[in-house]
Amino acid sequence: MKLLAISGSLRKGSTNTALLLAAQKNSRENIEITLADPLDRIPHFNPDLDTETPPESVQVWRDELKKADGIIFSSPEYAFAIPGVLKNALDWIVSSAELYNKPVALINASPSYGGAAKAQAALIQLLGVLTAKVVDKAVLNIASVNKKIDAEGNISDPNTAIELQNCVNALAEEISMNQNSY
DSSP: OEEEEEESOOOTTOHHHHHHHHHHHTOOTTOEEEEOOOGGGSOOOOGGGOSSSOOHHHHHHHHHHHHOSEEEEEEOOBTTBOOHHHHHHHHTTTTTOTTTTOEEEEEEEOSSTTTTHHHHHHHHHHHHHTTOEEEEEEEEEETTGGGTBOTTSOBOOHHHHHHHHHHHHHHHHHHHHHHHTO
């Protein structure tokens, strides 16, 4: 099973990227998690460039999404919304439909006490427009994340580690059920 992990943060020491790396390191044997290239490689969305031959980086992005059995997004909250780089990348797939009915897990982590609930709600709404299948049991909002990951990017909070594993497993179970129903 191939999962594509996408971080909504470009920051070098991103806790959202650290969560994806932890998920990759601790995934079950039959699950392969690949981190997508940073989203800043994708140019600003321009409908004039969204043609049969889009920019090469956009085509690579679309191909990454197509090849994956499921997607894991991990994104912080900036100004009560998802980061612009993530919104831009998703704008490039509105018309090409790579997320059509594709199972998706959402992890939103923030150092704030309330977590990233507003970004999560915005991302759920946007993924609905893109017709992705957000797996309810694979939605995770991690508050005070900076207290749950150490300086090396390892999860130091046992409950967070369990929640992350449960999130990935719920996505994998959804994918397995869909594959078995064909």
